[in-house]
Amino acid sequence: MLRQTPLSLATAALFGALAISPFANAEMPDTLNWTAYGTGTSGHAQIMAIGQIIQQRSGTQFRVIPGENDILRMTPLKTGRVDLCACGIASYYGSEGVMMFAGPDWGPQPIRVISTSLASFGLGMAVAGDVDVETPADLKGKRVAYIRGDDALNKAAEAYLAFGGLGWDDVEKVVFPGYNSAFDGIISGRADAAITTTVTPAAQRLAASPRGIQWPQLARDNQAGWQRMEAVAPYFQPHEVTAGAGIPEDGYHSASYPYPIMVANADLEYDTAYGLIKTLVEDYDRYKDAAPGAAGYAVENQNMTWVIPFHEAVVDYYRQAGIWTEEMQAHQDQLLKRQQLLAEAWDRYTASAPDDEEAFRQGWLDARAEALEAAGMRPVF
Structure with missing residues (x-):
């Protein structure tokens, strides 16, 4: 059965745990670049509000590039043009290498979650x-x-x-x-x-x-x-x-499911990811009412056993806060193992894949399913 893992955490305990963290003063970069939904959407408004808090807290300048569809939002992340994407569920499809990401220019992506928003709408x-x-x-x-x-x-x-x-x-x-x-x-x-x-x-x-x-x-x-x-x-x-x-x-x-899903690539700088989650949690009261749906980033709304792995810095933050459990770590490990398996299956497949795009896509989906099933994992798509 689908399960959400709601979290209940006293504010005093959270800040007490993080005050002694060796990473508590992680430095943010001079500039952060994002992609997000188009201007006028709640997702774009949320990132603008959060970006302003990050700028006030650390001096980091930010730029938000609107993308009108999933490919336009995900491509700059794939190419390294941006650090983060405030994406939709396409971030999951990207991590799995399916649907619009099953073609020769894509394949499974090393996506990591920073945070997600699950608000009062559905x-x-x-x-x-x-x-x-x-x-x-x-x-x-x-x-x-x-x-x-x-x-x-x-x-x-x-x-x-x-x-x-x-x-x-x-x-x-x-x-x-x-x-x-x-x-x-x-x-x-x-x-x-x-x-x-x-x-x-x-x-x-x-x-x-x-x-x-x-x-x-x-x-x-x-x-x-x-x-x-x-x-x-x-x-x-x-x-x-x-x-x-x-x-x-x-x-x-x-x-x-959450919207937006704030994701980065696995190689996003540790300090940047840590600074982001630190700001999202500790400055929550400063941005939660600044844009429609922004209240959805509350810690208690985070599903720690969802379908995309967290960035390692985010895991460390939650562990230091005393809310990361062995069950969550086991789930995280399985997601990382799945991503690694998919990446290896992609490398094997593309070494001799057909040139025809439709044949390529179907061949990849078949190879993907075979690799996952051999490892005892469900292909889903």
């Missing part, structure tokens, strides 16, 4: 309010949007259907050229449901339309449902959603 299946749906199982036979070229949203839709014991063959798949056109389609009566975050303008447009909006509940005690969802998309975790268009006053049971 990612869910928005359903027109005039359709009889209470749970994902009720989507059977309904018209569900499929976004051409958007692997992340389509995988999320597949995961929600799986929770209800359904697949794409159990619904009417309606293909749309883009995200906004999918919601235009629901409003105009050509589809019934699409994946989105609860606070997007698209969800607000649907809620204000004559059809209205609703969000299927994901029961906490439906263990089989959670297991099916995890098998499709292991990055989802149970989440109580309290903010968004058409959300009930007392919230609703759903699933989500």
Whole structure:
């Protein structure tokens, strides 16, 4: 079953533990470069707010480069043009070398988490309010949007259907050229449901339309449902959603994953990573209300046994704070072992891979699955 690891930590104990840390005065660089979602998004606003705190604390100048899609956000990180990416779930796909990262120019990336934000909104299946749906199982036979070229949203839709014991063959798949056109389609009566975050303008447009909006509940005690969802998309975790268009006053049971996911490459300077997590934790009260969703970086919102390994400096910070457990370390070790195995499998495969891009991608996915299964690890994709 998907599990979140909530953390409860007294402020006095945290600062007491870190006051004696030999790394407590780690020096930050003169400049930090980031990629983030486009200007006007909550992810961009959060990084701007956090960057200002870092600048005030250490004098580090910062630059945020907006990227309108996953490739534009991840490429500067891959090439070393930026130090950090405030990414979406594409950071996980990159670490696994799948979907848009399965081609010859990519492959598995040495991604490390600095921190993540899990706020009061969620990612869910928005359903027109005039359709009889209470749970994902009720989507059977309904018209569900499929976004051409958007692997992340389509995988999320597949995961929600799986929770209800359904697949794409159990619904009417309606293909749309883009995200906004999918919601235009629901409003105009050509589809019934699409994946989105609860606070997007698209969800607000649907809620204000004559059809209205609703969000299927994901029961906490439906263990089989959670297991099916995890098998499709292991990055989802149970989440109580309290903010968004058409959300009930007392919230609703759903699933989500962090956004943004603050990541770097494994070779990010230790002092830089340590200074970042130190600022994010100890200056939390200074930025948590500065941008929508920024409160989601709270320590208690961090899932320490998630799907991407932490940077070693972040692990040290949490260990010195007294909240890093043997279970967390064992999970971290498994993630690092998985990344190493994928990197080695990629090197072996690319040594004699076909030139045709489609053949390359399929051959890599087959080689990847074979290597993971041989090591007793689940390929997932």
